[in-house]
Amino acid sequence: MRGRPVYVVQRNDSVLDAVRYMTEYQTGAVPVLVEGDVVGIISERDVMTRVVAQGLDPHSTKVGEVMTKKVAVLGEDCTCKDALAIMEQLRIRHLPVMAGKRLVGCVSIRELREAEVQAKKTEIEFLDDYIERMEEASWG
Secondary structure (H helix, E strand, O other), X not given: OOOOOOOOEEOOOEHHHHXXXXXXXXXXXXXXXXXXXXXXXXXXXXXXXXXXXXXXXXXXXXXHHHOEOOOOOEEOOOOHHHHHHXXXXXXXXXXXXXXXXXXXXXXXXXXXXXXXXXXXXXXXXHHHHHHHHHHHHHHO
């Protein structure tokens, strides 16, 4: 997840602007900042349940009115396995990543699952190569 831009919105942005931003950058959730501090997160689910289903106007509704205010975060040294466990326990799909008090990214459960699959593929390739070398050594 390193090397990607950090996408964020501000609490006073309209929900419509936040949704357009999320659509443009193809992300399902973005942290909400006030003066550089993470004060919430807004997700597609928040928009659907707190704006669309309630009949609110996304143009006039502010992100701060409908965002999730209690935000779990990851430390930058958190493992993929630990991050997945947190997401499953809390039943969430996105987590901001912090280096101290500084936001350095946001990961999704999809990205973590893809990284997990890639790690397993690499492990299988390594084991296949090892077995092949051992078989060649025993015949040779």
